[in-house]
Amino acid sequence: MEEGNLFKQWKKQCLNKLDLSKKGSIDRDISHVVSLLNDSDYYFTTSSCSGRIILIDGVSDCTDVQKQNCSWLFVTHEKCQKEDVITALEKSSGDAVFKFEPCVLHVQCRQLENAQLLHSVAINSGFRNSGVTVGKKGKTIMAVRSTHCLEVPLSRRGRVLVSEEYIEFIVETANNKMEENLKRIERFYDCLRAALDPEQVNKSCLTEEQTQKKPVYRRRRKRAERERPDSDCGLQNQSENEQQDDLDSELTLFN
Amino acid sequence: MEEGNLFKQWKKQCLNKLDLSKKGSIDRDISHVVSLLNDSDYYFTTSSCSGRIILIDGVSDCTDVQKQNCSWLFVTHEKCQKEDVITALEKSSGDAVFKFEPCVLHVQCRQLENAQLLHSVAINSGFRNSGVTVGKKGKTIMAVRSTHCLEVPLSRRGRVLVSEEYIEFIVETANNKMEENLKRIERFYDCLRAALDPEQVNKSCLTEEQTQKKPVYRRRRKRAERERPDSDCGLQNQSENEQQDDLDSELTLFN
Numbered sequence: 001m002e003e004g005n006l007f008k009q010w011k012k013q014c015l016n017k018l019d020l021s022k023k024g025s026i027d028r029d030i031s032h033v034v035s036l037l038n039d040s041d042y043y044f045t046t047s048s049c050s051g052r053i054i055l056i057d058g059v060s061d062c063t064d065v066q067k068q069n070c071s072w073l074f075v076t077h078e079k080c081q082k083e084d085v086i087t088a089l090e091k092s093s094g095d096a097v098f099k100f101e102p103c104v105l106h107v108q109c110r111q112l113e114n115a116q117l118l119h120s121v122a123i124n125s126g127f128r129n130s131g132v133t134v135g136k137k138g139k140t141i142m143a144v145r146s147t148h149c150l151e152v153p154l155s156r157r158g159r160v161l162v163s164e165e166y167i168e169f170i171v172e173t174a175n176n177k178m179e180e181n182l183k184r185i186e187r188f189y190d191c192l193r194a195a196l197d198p199e200q201v202n203k204s205c206l207t208e209e210q211t212q213k214k215p216v217y218r219r220r221r222k223r224a225e226r227e228r229p230d231s232d233c234g235l236q237n238q239s240e241n242e243q244q245d246d247l248d249s250e251l252t253l254f255n
Numbered sequence: 256m257e258e259g260n261l262f263k264q265w266k267k268q269c270l271n272k273l274d275l276s277k278k279g280s281i282d283r284d285i286s287h288v289v290s291l292l293n294d295s296d297y298y299f300t301t302s303s304c305s306g307r308i309i310l311i312d313g314v315s316d317c318t319d320v321q322k323q324n325c326s327w328l329f330v331t332h333e334k335c336q337k338e339d340v341i342t343a344l345e346k347s348s349g350d351a352v353f354k355f356e357p358c359v360l361h362v363q364c365r366q367l368e369n370a371q372l373l374h375s376v377a378i379n380s381g382f383r384n385s386g387v388t389v390g391k392k393g394k395t396i397m398a399v400r401s402t403h404c405l406e407v408p409l410s411r412r413g414r415v416l417v418s419e420e421y422i423e424f425i426v427e428t429a430n431n432k433m434e435e436n437l438k439r440i441e442r443f444y445d446c447l448r449a450a451l452d453p454e455q456v457n458k459s460c461l462t463e464e465q466t467q468k469k470p471v472y473r474r475r476r477k478r479a480e481r482e483r484p485d486s487d488c489g490l491q492n493q494s495e496n497e498q499q500d501d502l503d504s505e506l507t508l509f510n
Contacts, residue, residue, distance in 0.1 A: 112367075116389055131386015131398055134371055143386055152407045153428055161424060166416045173408055 003138065007110045010139070011044040014108070027051075027077050029182055030103060033189050037107055040196055042114040046141065047106040051181040053080050053174045055088045058095045060157045079175040082168045089160055089167075096155040098167075100174040102146035102181045103127070108139060115142045121195050125188035126180075146184065150174050258393065262365045265394070266299040269363070282306075282332050284437055285358060288444050292362055295451055297369040301396065302361040306436040308335050308429045310343045313350045315412045334430040337423045340409075344422075348413040353422075355405035355429040357436045358382070362397045370397045376450050380443035401439065405429050 015038060026034050027050035037043040055074040073096060074080075074088035089096055109115040115132045122130040122144045129145040152170050154162055270293060281289050282305035292298040310329040328351060329335075329343035344351055364370040370387045377385040377399045384400040407425050409417055 112389060119388060129384060129386075129398075129400060131384075131388060131400075133374060133386060134367060143384075145384060145386075149404060150406050150408075151404055153405075153425060156424055161421045162417060169411055169416060170408060 004110070006138070007108075010108065014044055014046060029077060030105065030185060033105065033185060033192065036189065036192060036196070042110040043107050043118065045105060045107050047104070049101070049104050050077050050185065051103045051178060052077050052101050053178060054099050054101070055085055055092075055154075056097055056099065057092045058097060060094045079178050080171060082164070082171045085154075085167050085171055086164065089154060092155045092160070093158040094155075095153060095157070096160075098150070098152045098154050098170060098174070100148075100150035100177045102148055102177070103144070103185055104146075105144035107142045107144065109142055110140075112140055115140045117195055118142045118144075118192070121188060121191045125191055126184040127188065144188070146181065148177055148180065150177060259365070261393070262363075265363065269299055269301060284332060285360065285440060288360065288440060288447065291444065291447060291451070297365040298362050298373065300360060300362050302359070304356070304359050305332050305440065306358045306433060307332050307356050308433060309354050309356065310340055310347075310409075311352055311354065312347045313352060315349045334433050335426060337419070337426045340422050340426055341419065344409060344415055347410045347415070349410075350408060350412070351410040351415075353405070353407045353409050353425060353429070355403075355432045357401035357403060357432070358399070358440055359401075360399035362399065364395045364397055367395055370395045372450055373397045373399075373447070376443060376446045380446055381439040382443065399443070401436065403432055403435065405432060 026048060029050035030048050034045050034048055037045050053074075053076050054072060056070040057073050059069040073091050074084055076084070085098060107118060109118060109132075112132075112134065115134075119130055119132060119142055122142070127144045127146045129147050131143055131145070133139075133141045133143065135141075150170065150173060154160060154167070281303060284305035285303050289300050289303055292300050308329075308331050309327060311325040312328050314324040328346050329339055331339070340353060362370075362373060364373060367387075367389065370389075374385055374387060374397055377397070382399045382401045384402050386398055386400070388394075388396045388398065390396075405425065405428060409415060409422070
């Protein structure tokens, strides 16, 4: 079957399937990204999560790092309060772990070049653990992933090992990460929109680094862009000079 | 320049460069994997870490999630003792965070099919966040990455917020993760060796799932292998039925 038609068929099958996630619906804070991708002829999403703060209860004395034996005490896709965690912790009978997990998105791409474009957008938005999978039947999946997380054991065999002050602190830490996570999703959306619609190339699409620099840097960058009229808006190459023990970054990208 | 020669040139340049990591040498527990890859005509490593347990001191009240403002109080690539952490924590003047980070490996591959093979080996060994980057100049990088980590804030503005009992607990938790991490590296090495040397296809190369099952499962699997004589040793396809909110896994791999 011709490649374009095969992709369309996969897309139709996927988008018609029931949502098998625990939640059963797409997270609000990523729904615009999902819509943008699914409206394109070159992509469709196979799974998504806007990021979450969770408290899970694991089986005590179980060194198996898989999640099969965990029950969920609390979950939110927004910021949370310390009271949420304290209340949920009262239900713990095993080893409760408080976690922040950033946005994850799996996107099937029509061709490798589409995956490359999406990968570039993801990296520039701060999702530095993103990567592509190419299957034997030609299924190309781009996984949008971030590195910043939180994983904090709070109880052991049902006994809480930390103070309320500490819980307040880690809730605040998780909320800061959630805030940064949501900013990254917005950067991703803006860069993706610019990348998919060439007529919108003049709209603001700044990389993660650029949003943290002073305004004068933005003006210099725009001068450089005028000198290289064929450069893509906002799609900068990452430096190859990352230190080898920087576990967060992808090396040698689009150069 | 012909593709094979270009790859050889990149490989030579890379392997002749100085090790720019903080440590300045390849970690002992991954050196055999690195050697195996660098001995192959189809791969070379660009960065590696066998996994580590670290205590870093971040600047207080800084919501910037980047690592630039952190100092390292303690680092080890093996298991650690609670005394290591307690001693290091005394030097904290900001927000100290205790972390376990699993093995990470970046491998440049000659062609996409080489990356696909390596990806399959990585996923089957438990490195479920692995993915490929394909650059414009044809540089194909496979990043071997795992999901299980630990990130535990311990102090705020230099004040330790947890008890010694808690530190002992998280050290034990990190050590368990390090142990699982080292097992994954060994599985990866065995599967990689089998994948690169067809004559060794009869040697044991079990996936992560298989090592956790009872022996009777192994015998059934070998019967299935005899029925499918062309199947690769140990390279199983992952099920597509992973739930959408399982953030750890790659979907729709080699099918």
